[in-house]
Amino acid sequence: MVNYVLVAGARLGSWAWDEVVPRLRAAGHGVHPLTLSGLAEKQGVPAGQQTHVQDIVDEVERQDLHDVVLVGHSYAGIPVGQAAERIGDRLARVVFVDSSVPAHGETFVSAWPDGGEMVRASIAENGGFWPVAPASHFEGHGLTDEQVARIVRGSTPHPGATLTEPAVMERPLGDLPATYIKCTLGDPEPSDDVAELLAGEHWQLIEMDTGHWPMLSQPRELAQILLDTVGA
Numbered sequence: 001m002v003n004y005v006l007v008a009g010a011r012l013g014s015w016a017w018d019e020v021v022p023r024l025r026a027a028g029h030g031v032h033p034l035t036l037s038g039l040a041e042k043q044g045v046p047a048g049q050q051t052h053v054q055d056i057v058d059e060v061e062r063q064d065l066h067d068v069v070l071v072g073h074s075y076a077g078i079p080v081g082q083a084a085e086r087i088g089d090r091l092a093r094v095v096f097v098d099s100s101v102p103a104h105g106e107t108f109v110s111a112w113p114d115g116g117e118m119v120r121a122s123i124a125e126n127g128g129f130w131p132v133a134p135a136s137h138f139e140g141h142g143l144t145d146e147q148v149a150r151i152v153r154g155s156t157p158h159p160g161a162t163l164t165e166p167a168v169m170e171r172p173l174g175d176l177p178a179t180y181i182k183c184t185l186g187d188p189e190p191s192d193d194v195a196e197l198l199a200g201e202h203w204q205l206i207e208m209d210t211g212h213w214p215m216l217s218q219p220r221e222l223a224q225i226l227l228d229t230v231g232a
Contacts, residue, residue: 001028001029001030001067002029002030002067002068002069002092002230003029003030003031003032003063003065003066003067003068003069004024004029004030004031004032004068004069004071004226005032005034005056005059005060005065005068005069005070005071006020006021006031006032006033006034006071007033007034007036007056007070007071007072007073007076007079007080008033008073008074008076008215009073009074009075009076009099010074010075010076010130010158010163011039011130011132011133011155011156011157011158012039012040012073012151012154012155013035013036013039013040013041013042013154013156014033014034014035014040015033015035015040015154016033016073016151016154016213016215016216017033017215018033019215019216019219019220020215020219020222020223020226021033023219023220023223023224023227024223024226024227027227029227030065032059032063032065034055034056034059036051036052036055036056036076036079036162037051037052037055037159038051038158038159038162039156039158039159040154040156043156046159047159047161047162048159048161048162048165049078049079049107049108049161049162049163049165049166049167050165050168051162052076052078052079052162053079053082053083053086053168055079056070056079056080056083057083057086057087060083060087060090061087065090066090067090067092068087068090068091068092069092069093069094069095069226069229069230070083070084070087070091070093070094070095071094071095071097071226072094072095072096072097072099073097073098073099073213073215074097074098074099074100074212075099075100075108075158075162075163076099077096077097077099077100077101077102078099078100078101078102078108078162078167079102079162080094080096080099081094081096081101081102081167081169081173081176082102082167082168082169084176084178085169085170085171085173085176091176091177092177092230093177093178093179093229093230094176094177094178094179095178095179095180095181095226095229096178096179096180096181096194097181097183097214097215097222098181098182098183098208098212098214099180101173101193101194101197102167102169102173103167103169103173103193104166104167104168104169105166105167106166106167107163107164107165107166107167108162108163108164109163109164111191111193116163116164119163119164120160120164123160123163123164124160126157126160128159128160128161129157129158129159129160130157130158130159130160130163131157132152132155132156132157133152133155134152135148135149135152138151138152138211138213140185140186140211141183141185141186141210141211141212141213141217142185142210142211142217142218143211143213143216143217147213147216147217150216151213151216173197174196174197174200174202174203175202176202177202178197178202178203178204179203179204179205179206179225179229180194180197180198180203180204180205180206181206181207181208181214181222181225182194182205182206182207182208183207183208183210183211183212183214184207184208184209184210185209185210185211186211186212187212188207190205206225208221208222208225
């Protein structure tokens with residue numbers, strides 16, 4: 001048995017994994033979907049990026065989890081990647097689901113074409129939060145109208161500091177055992193930083209023919225990939 005800790009991307013909470021969780025539990029594993037501070041049912045809790053890293057570390061330590069598979073989607077790859085090196089020998093594997101990856105001293109928005117200027121401006125105009133995205137943001141990602149409505153309905157404004165504060169890494173991310181799941185619909189190639197990590201001996205690439213929110217568009221397929229990463 002392994003313990004999956006599931007962390008969804010910006011604006012989302014643990015609810016985003018609702019269709020994945022039962023499939024992992026049915027295979028006999030521990031499953032721990034996690035809402036980060038300031039989001040969903042934790043709205044109002046102040047959060048910077050290191051708060052989110054600590055959220056993940058605290059979940060692992062509070063429940064005394066071992067053989068941990070940390071799963072980070074989209075933005076959550078940033079805190080998950082940092083938490084993965086901090087839980088030491090409790091870690092079995094880290095899985096990045098179409099996500100950003102942390103680099104020491106770099107922010108979530110630093111890799112954006114404009115260096116994150118539009119996101120920073122949006123955060124400044126919205127009281128320190130990245131506002132919820134409209135339904136049109138999710139078009140072309142293999143989602144039904146009902147699934148898009150569910151994302152929009154469940155989303156909450158995202159604490160801006162978590163996107164603009166730099167990551168803190170103590171050793172190379174490429175040293176960690178990792179799987180990168182690339183969702184190829186609309187954007188088939190991994191980013192340059194991910195491609196460099198995949199060239200190392202500890203990382204593997206798996207592709208999914210769907211959009212950026214596979215836990216909703218293809219939950220059964222995503223769950224099976226997560227099970228396969230640990231030979232389940």
